[in-house]
Amino acid sequence: MIIGILVAVVGIWTMANPAWFGHNSWMYGLNWWSYTASIIKGSIGPLLILVGIVIVWIAYEESRV
Numbered sequence: 001m002i003i004g005i006l007v008a009v010v011g012i013w014t015m016a017n018p019a020w021f022g023h024n025s026w027m028y029g030l031n032w033w034s035y036t037a038s039i040i041k042g043s044i045g046p047l048l049i050l051v052g053i054v055i056v057w058i059a060y061e062e063s064r065v
Contacts, residue, residue, distance in 0.1 A: 015036065016029025 014030045015033045017031040017033060018024050018026070018028035019031075021028045
């Protein structure tokens with residue numbers, strides 16, 4: 001449980017922008033939020049395609065029964 005909390009805290013720390021704390025030191029975070037936001041925005045299209053394919057597959061399987 002302690003390892004899980006440590007991993008969560010490190011993950012939150014990497015997302016923090018040092019400017020939020022008024023500093024530019026690495027000790028206040030790495031500002032990876034901008035990269036994470038880009039990944040999320042870039043994943044929406046492929047995720048919608050995958051969900052659409054699964055819905056079509058389920059509807060096809062239901063029609064065969």
